[in-house]
Amino acid sequence: MRLIGDYHTHTIFSHGKGSIRDNVEAARKKGLKQIAICDHGPGHRLYGVKRDALFHMRGIVDGLNKEYGDIEVLLGVEANVMSYDGSIDVDDDILGIIDILLLGFHYGIIPKGWDSRFKFYILNPLSKLLPPLQKNMIAWNTGAIIRAMDRYPIDIITHPGSKARLDIGRLARAAYDRGVALEINSSHSQLSVENIEIALNEKVEFYINSDAHHPSRVGDVATGIERALKAKIPIDRIVNVEKE
Secondary structure (H helix, E strand, O other): OOEOEEEEEOOOOOOOOOOHHHHHHHHHHOOOOEEEEEEEOOOEOOOOOOHHHHHHHHHHHHHHHHHOOOOEEEEEEEEEEOOOOOOEOOOHHHHOOOOEEEEEOOOOEOOOOHHHHHHHHHHHHHHOOOHHHHHHHHHHHHHHHHHHHHHOOOOEEOOOOOOOOOOHHHHHHHHHHOOOEEEEEOOOOOOOHHHHHHHOOOOOOEEEEOOEOOHHHOOOOHHHHHHHHHHOOOHHHEOOEOOO
């Protein structure tokens, strides 16, 4: 199983350790045909990319695409779910300059509204200890992502189930209906083999990404591929691998 593109990499514009060029050079050395630079959305208080920096990043990406003819560089954002009504931390101006939009739950944000803050930072952790609360919390978390997919042109849901528990079957069904893929993240435990198997009951597609925070990790998806093989995903359901 050969990777042709890595669509989830971070740089110094958020909390990665390399420049955009560093990631691109690493991708070229590994023979990738595409790489996406997807730093955390500006709503992340700890290491979100600065909104104005995204426009500077657009220029860097455009320059690299002119410089190299053997790889396509995409500018994206790994946006944050900001409320349970499905709002995220990108606006129309940002949407107008990016090539790909990723979305996931992350800590380090301040959700919009007290209801969302209470659910995410109080009920979410408590639901892991209190089984009676789990069903409602899973439904709320899943509903938030589905509402976001209805409101924004999302391409990939990152590490689904990693930061907040989700109904993977319901999510996979909704994602397929909206043309959104699920990520098998090689730096997080999700999607797990068990959750991949649940998602396979729907027609949703998958990406195997590195979530690299250092150039040396770009294209490093061995653990993701291992999970995909264990779950027996048909090769045509994985978007970013070479089809024989």
